[in-house]
Amino acid sequence: MNAVDGRITMPTTNVPMRILVVEDEQKVASALREGLDSEGYDVVVEHTGEGAFFRLNTEAFDVILLDLMLPGRDGLQILRTLRQRGDKTPVLVLTARDTLEDRVTGLDSGADDYLVKPFAFEEVLARLRALLRRGRVAEPLRLRIGDLEIDVVTRKVTRGGRIVELTVREFELIEYLLRHQGQIVSRGTLARDVWKETARSTSLDNVIDVHIARLRRKVDLDQPIKLIHTVRGVGFMLREGEP
Numbered sequence: 001m002n003a004v005d006g007r008i009t010m011p012t013t014n015v016p017m018r019i020l021v022v023e024d025e026q027k028v029a030s031a032l033r034e035g036l037d038s039e040g041y042d043v044v045v046e047h048t049g050e051g052a053f054f055r056l057n058t059e060a061f062d063v064i065l066l067d068l069m070l071p072g073r074d075g076l077q078i079l080r081t082l083r084q085r086g087d088k089t090p091v092l093v094l095t096a097r098d099t100l101e102d103r104v105t106g107l108d109s110g111a112d113d114y115l116v117k118p119f120a121f122e123e124v125l126a127r128l129r130a131l132l133r134r135g136r137v138a139e140p141l142r143l144r145i146g147d148l149e150i151d152v153v154t155r156k157v158t159r160g161g162r163i164v165e166l167t168v169r170e171f172e173l174i175e176y177l178l179r180h181q182g183q184i185v186s187r188g189t190l191a192r193d194v195w196k197e198t199a200r201s202t203s204l205d206n207v208i209d210v211h212i213a214r215l216r217r218k219v220d221l222d223q224p225i226k227l228i229h230t231v232r233g234v235g236f237m238l239r240e241g242e243p
């Protein structure tokens with residue numbers, strides 16, 4: 001199960017859009033940071049190709065603003081590497097190189113859009129909105145309830161900023177519960193959607209209960225606010241506080 005299988009399209013979170021800005025020119029970078037920040041985006045800036053590369057290995061973004069001319073690894077190299085490994089994060093290329101040839105190279109390398117410097121900030125916003133609208137059809141890449149956050153690309157799970165180590169099945173379970181937060185999820189639903197078993201069986205119910213218990217230990221133990229709740233005789237519900 002992953003972010004692009006398209007099984008569930010319900011928007012379930014209010015996590016702000018996360019943007020990586022890769023730009024070595026300090027003035028341009030800080031103008032973008034300030035502008036995007038004030039528009040409510042969650043902005044991360046990297047000033048070198050290496051920095052961007054390492055950041056992209058460990059974190060997911062909703063969109064990337066990528067300068068092509070960078071010290072170290074250049075923007076095109078980063079873009080090609082991303083696309084080679086199947087990463088479909090929308091990329092808006094920003095560059096001073098405005099020849100037709102460079103545009104073609106950028107787009108061939110997997111850029112989704114292209115802006116030539118100098119550009120107006122309004123133009124950046126317009127292009128971003130267009131890219132994000134396209135990307136929004138897909139599932140959100142990060143899901144959150146209270147202080148629990150999961151990244152469905154890197155499979156990193158944190159509660160209150162601390163990493164929670166989960167098995168593959170436990171991750172699938174918490175992802176499912178997060179996508180259906182506030183709803184009662186029955187064992188039958190979990191059997192079908194997480195375990196992919198269509199036939200009801202008591203033994204699977206027991207397996208589900210064991211997984212829920214482990215998940216609870218890892219996520220809720222010692223926490224003042226419990227997230228995973230049992231709805232007696234029906235199933236489970238993920239929400240902040242008692243249902």
Ligand code: CA
Nearest residue numbers: 024067069070
């Ligand atoms: Ca540059």
